[in-house]
Amino acid sequence: MPELTYREALNEALLEEMERDDCVFLMGEEVAEYDGAYKVSKGLLDRFGDLRVVDTPISELGFAGLSVGAAMVGLRPVVEFMTFNFSVLALDQVLHSAAKMLYMSGGQFNIPMVFRGPTGAALQLAAQHSQALESWYAHAPGIKVVAPGTPADAKGLLKSAIRDDDPVVVMEGELLYNIRGEVPEGEHLVPLGLADLKREGDDVSIITHGKMVHLALQAAGRLQREGVEAEVLDLRSLRPLDVEAVLASVRKTNRAIYLEEGWPYAGIGAQLVATIQEEAFDHLDAPVLRVTQADVPMPYAKNLEQLAKPNVERVVDACRRVLYRD
């Protein structure tokens, strides 16, 4: 199996899907001439021409709306947001048009499109450019949300998202683009709504998504040295949620923490805690804890940024607490 970067895996998914179906096109700021702000669309302009790889002005609301219209008449747009921090400018089209169209047209128009780009903090990009907005999108019925953490999942989820007949938000990570991993060649599809057990363990479940999968695995390694076998469950898909996988893990370990890059308030973790206590209450031996970004705008100062982000120590500490080992 070839080893690709996350960036190359996304590029491969776009390339394969654009070859497979000529209704698929890519649109966004600097996706064509510049190969994408993060080079995810490298080589696609040469390959498919400027009708299918389209540079836009800096006008998120405009090109998102244009793409929803294109989807209504049968095309399959892929809209790149340079980062999801800028996507809020287009929220009206995502939330009010893409997410509602099937419902409000009485089933006449489905919206087979993808909104994609990086979410979460990189390094010292300050409060406006360091946000993890997964829960904003997962909040609304009518959109699907995925957050791949590995190159293989990036390829498999993006391909499935493009083929899906509903709007799908694919949330990548700036610090993930360079990570490497084995990626199956050709037809590799990861179904939407299916979690993946990245590490098996009996003692505690670390449930997470996206970039935090790697932090969870590091924490699991640390815990192993203390004789604790942590299970790492990567949701991959935030909506629809693989409730069965979550419950199976909690029923096995009887204790869980949710790790996410976003804020705690009404975050993805809050949803998971609600689901777990509703469905697996009698299996819990400890409250479900969350490890998240601090509930503040991301500081620019390096030392404060480090303190605000989730880290291995905090994950290990939360696991110890639900294990009553502190």
Add this chain to the structure above:
Amino acid sequence: MATKVHMEALSPTMEEGQLVRWLKAEGDSIANGDIIAEIETDKATMELVARGEGILRKVLLGEGGTAPVGEVIAVIAGADEEIGELVGAAGDSPEPVADSPVSADGPKSARGPTTPGSPVASAPAEDPPTATVGEAAQVGAESEEAGLPDQGGERLKASPLARRLAEENGVDLRTVPGSGPGGRIVVRDVEAAKVGAGAAVPPATVGTTEAQPWHPGVPSEPGVDFEDLPLSQMRKTIAKRLVESLSPVPHFFLRITVDMTRTLAARKRVNALLEAQGDKVSINDFVLKSVAGALGRHPEANAQWMGDAVRRHYRVHLGVAVAVEDGLITPVIRDANQKGLAQISREIRELAGRGREKKLQPEEYTGSTFSVSNLGMFGIHEFTGVINPPEASILAVGAIEETPVAEDGQVVVRPLMKVTMSCDHRVIDGATGARFLQTLKEMLEEPAAILV
């Protein structure tokens, strides 16, 4: 004016104290500075001094009872002064304690057990069915501290899984001590109770064996499979400190073998000199003296992890682990590298003696920069010690053993001693520790080096 008597922090690490003995009784008059009680801290038995004057009006903590630092344990006031409010607030009771049935049992039961040393067994068992609200609240508060769920109708805290498991296994949660936060019963407690349920005696009565001395392998009553020994303040501190050490401190270990031929001979000569004064030194004194000397030459091994810095000490304060009845304590020989062999020997004997009697003052067992633990007298060949943070090292000393060794092609017998240094890798690297051990070995193999 009324004075509240608080449980005071009588050692630097004390979080709670056990009341050993009241030296004054209710009604006694108290002068400022009077010693009114003896408190067992995590390290020693200390005297509690009155910080006000008047009459000892109310004792709120019974002998054998435990209270966290800061809690009010008695009230000193004028003979006719109204203290109901003070006492009520301290006891967390809606009614002044003086009016509640609790006071009928005398001061000891107002808070803390009636039977010294058996806090778990006595309180719930003696809870009368006609408890008032005030009393129920008190018993509840106390049993939570002792780890037993309340039996007086207050809410019982258990994790959902623990409840389900208890129900499935017919375990009565009211008999299960909770080990989780705030006394929450968690699944491991129910599992322990399931094992315990095999015994003929319910867990509550097993608690009555606590006050008895520990005779390994001899159950105090037939049919008892185990007994839970209450944690002394010292045992709690040992447990807390050592877990704090081994988990976050990246330990590594260096071991070296020392030929003790010359140290044994030197000790003989030194003791012949000291005999006239009725004094003598031990091999361990030579070890301490040599460790201090070697640390003086290697301050990089006499260091501490401070979180944001490594502190290198130029004064050598040696902590010496001393076994005491229910644990250990490490009295400190200050500036050990400046002291002679006989002085080190006298100091450690004196400190160890008072350590065993729990008479050491806090400044006598804190502030060490390096620790030494010797189990040679128990015949231990070699072992590893757990670092006492923030120190970065501890030296574990084994027994001297006659050992055949090859020397110039011949097998000869030498008295060898193995020492093992546990190092905090954040502070001490392998070569740093090794250089220190090399110097130590040289000093013990040629005791004349002490003079240099």
